[in-house]
Structure formats: C-alpha cells, structure tokens
Amino acid sequence: MALAVASSASIAGSISSRSNPSHQQSKAPQFVSFQPLDRSHLSSTAGSSSPRRCSVRPLNAEPKRNDSIVPLAATMVAPVTEVVGKVEVEDYEQLAKDLENASPLEIMDKALEKFGNDIAIAFSGAEDVALIEYAHLTGRPFRVFSLDTGRLNPETYKYFDTVEKHYGIHIEYMFPDAVEVQALVRNKGLFSFYEDGHQECCRVRKVRPLRRALKGLRAWITGQRKDQSPGTRSEIPVVQEDPSFEGMDGGIGSLVKWNPVANVEGRDIWNFLRAMNVPVNSLHLQGYVSIGCEPCTRPVLPGQHEREGRWWWEDAKAKECGLHKGNIKDENVGQLNSNGNGAIHTNGTATETDIFNSQSVVTLTRAGMENLLKLENRREPWLVVLYAPWCRFCQAMEGSYVELAEKLAGTGIKVGKFRADGKQKAFAQSELQLGSFPTILFFPQHSSRPIKYPSEKRDVDSLTAFVNALR
Known part of the structure; x- marks a missing residue:
C-alpha cells in the first residue's frame, strides 16, 4: 500500500490552542480540555511561526491504591468544559473493510474526527512517531500518552522531550504502581525476566498502567504493523473493538483500537519520516529498530528481523509484552506429512509454506x-537448523542457510532442517537445546553431543566459520 504523504505547509491550522501567558504566574497548574476545532477558520492560523502548545485533561485513572506510597500524577482529573457524547454503535469489522485501502492519514483523520478528546495516541519513543506526524497533518487536536516503565534508555527520555518541543504538545505519562514494582524487585530481583520470562515484569510496569490509561478513553491509536512481529501481528485490522482492554464505559466493546499503519511496511514508514523531516530516536542510528525497555532491547544484526531485538532469549511467538495480547492466538498446529515437508494445517486449512527448500538441505x-x-x-558431520516456517527470524536467514548448504555440497558435511514447533517443540526443547527459533546445531563426526551455534550472526561467512572450526 502506498503511503499518502501530505506537506505540512498544505495543512492549515495548528493542532492546539496557545497557552494563556498570564497562567505562567499562577501558583497551581491549570488544566483545560480540548474544545472542538472550527476547521473553517484553520487557514487564518496557518501563517503562525511560533509553536502552539496545548494543555489537555489527563487520562482518567483507576483510584489510587490505599497502600501506595506515592501519588500517581495520572489520577488528577481536570474540570471538563465539554463532554464528548457517547459514540454511536458501529460495525467496526465493516469499517475496517471500508478503510482497508485507505492511507494512514485518512485513517488517522477518521479516528480523530470520530472520537475527539476521548482518543489518544500511544507513543513508545520509536518509529511510531509517524502517528504523531499524521495526527499533526490532519490539523485536528490530538492527545499523546506514553508508558514510562522506569527502565527506558536515556536516549528515549531525551527523545520524548524533543518530540514535545517539535510538535508543541505535552505527552501524558503513565507510571507503574510503586508498591507493585517494589514487591517485584524485592522478591525476584532486577532481572528476573531473563530466567522466567518477561510477562510478569511487563504486567507490572506496562500492562496495568496502560489499563488505567485506557479507562479514561473510548479509543486509542497504536503503531502496530502487520510486518512487525511473526505469529502475532499479521492479521491486525486498521480498526477494531479492543479484544483485551476496556474503555471508560466499561465492558466488552467499550474501547476501540485504531491501527492506521497496519498495512504499511517498515521501510515505507522510514521513507515517510525522512520525507517529513521528523525527529527520530538516536538509538535507531545504533542499530535499534524496535525499542522498549533498556534491559530487554538490543540492536539487531544483518539478516535479523526487527523484533528479534526484543526479548531475544524467548520464543518468537511470545514477543508481545501484553499491550497487544489480543494478537496472540492459541497454538493449534497439526502434524506434518510423512516426510516432514510441505504445508501444515490448522483445523484442516493450509496456513504456512515450508522454508529452506533446496536439494542441498535434507528434511529430517x-x-x-x-x-x-x-x-x-x-x-559425516551434520549441520541442522531447528525452525518454524511462520518465524520471521527463520525466514530472514533462509537465503544464507540455503547458500551455505549449496556451498558445503560435496564436502562431506550434511546440511539438514528439522521443523521443531507444534508437537515437536517439547522434544526439541528437552533433547535439542531449543530455546528460540531458529536454533542451529552441529553434530560432529565422532560425538553424540550436538554443539549449539552461539551467535546470532546468521550470514554465510559467520556460519561457515562455525562449521570450519568444528569439522
């Protein structure tokens, strides 16, 4: 899908009203809610050269716990001068179909028009800054919130400040409950997620603060894309009733989730950011693509998928922190055919095409x-990759692995593949050292114990060096 890029000069108006200078002398902070924007007068403000800042009522929050030792800033509720009425019931599946081929700008405009001050953009400090740029280009008022987990990179905190100044906005930060964080760290230490998975830490530092934030909204806007994460985001629509969280009215269907860039590929997002001269997180220049908390994020290497830099010690299908847990479906994979090759079937329907298909690669x-x-x-020694065809990380190394197999043909080293997901996963974990996909094993000629490839550099030269060191 092609991106619709609009020039900021062609968009009349400012996204927010100027703060009253007299308020700067006030001893207490003053908050006002957004007023509907009279779009017919946008052109009269187009020539303003100074940034225009806005102050909006914070996201509503659940009541503070009695045992909390610090007040939560997000619990402050400002006077409301106008309440947006409850949005009429709508068929969002049909709306998603209607907007399937719409540009991100058009989808963003529709979302902001429909929900007004009851919708906010979730900003992580990564390439989802594109959402803020699209919102800015619509000329409509918009709100932005972010989850400060307390463990972000210093570069991300600096970037938040840069974005606020660039767009003349205030990001509404949500923080984890201090008592819950204290209990987690005291009981399990600062890095328990390396041993028992990231879900518990994310639940305390991200999911629960997000739940409080969304309780004050009727809709939210995310930067999810279909090409971001294997097994979890390939089917996300541009708009949907949120399957996991509730909005201010409570109950199933009380929150609408917009994904304006769902159909946009990562390279097109970056082309858009460059074209619009949007400031980006300096971590991107260091090899980071998907950016989260500092202990759980690292740069990706050539040939790796962008999400492989997140929670790299875990299975590729678990690479969701809980903010979009509705994406994760129960694994219900059928058996392979007799030789372990070909497509698999879930409930009788073919879902994936096999990979590493080459005459030089033996299917085991x-x-x-x-x-x-x-x-x-x-x-003869064997080199075997444990893989799953749905895994983007496996797909990313397919070319180099097949090239290596062809290079090793006739050298006395056999190259094979073993599909290790589904019913074979438990066996692979207990007997074959499977931690995450892909796992590469070398079976020496005179030893029964396989040697696991320790690096994540999966280019031909790196894999060749590994084989030559052990052959």
Missing part, C-alpha cells in the same frame, strides 16, 4: 533426529 523427521542423537560415530 523426528526419527531422523533421534538417530542423529544416538550415533556416536557418524560417517
């Missing part, structure tokens, strides 16, 4: 892998 069955484990005196 469960029995074949068990035999490899038993042999202590093999006639």
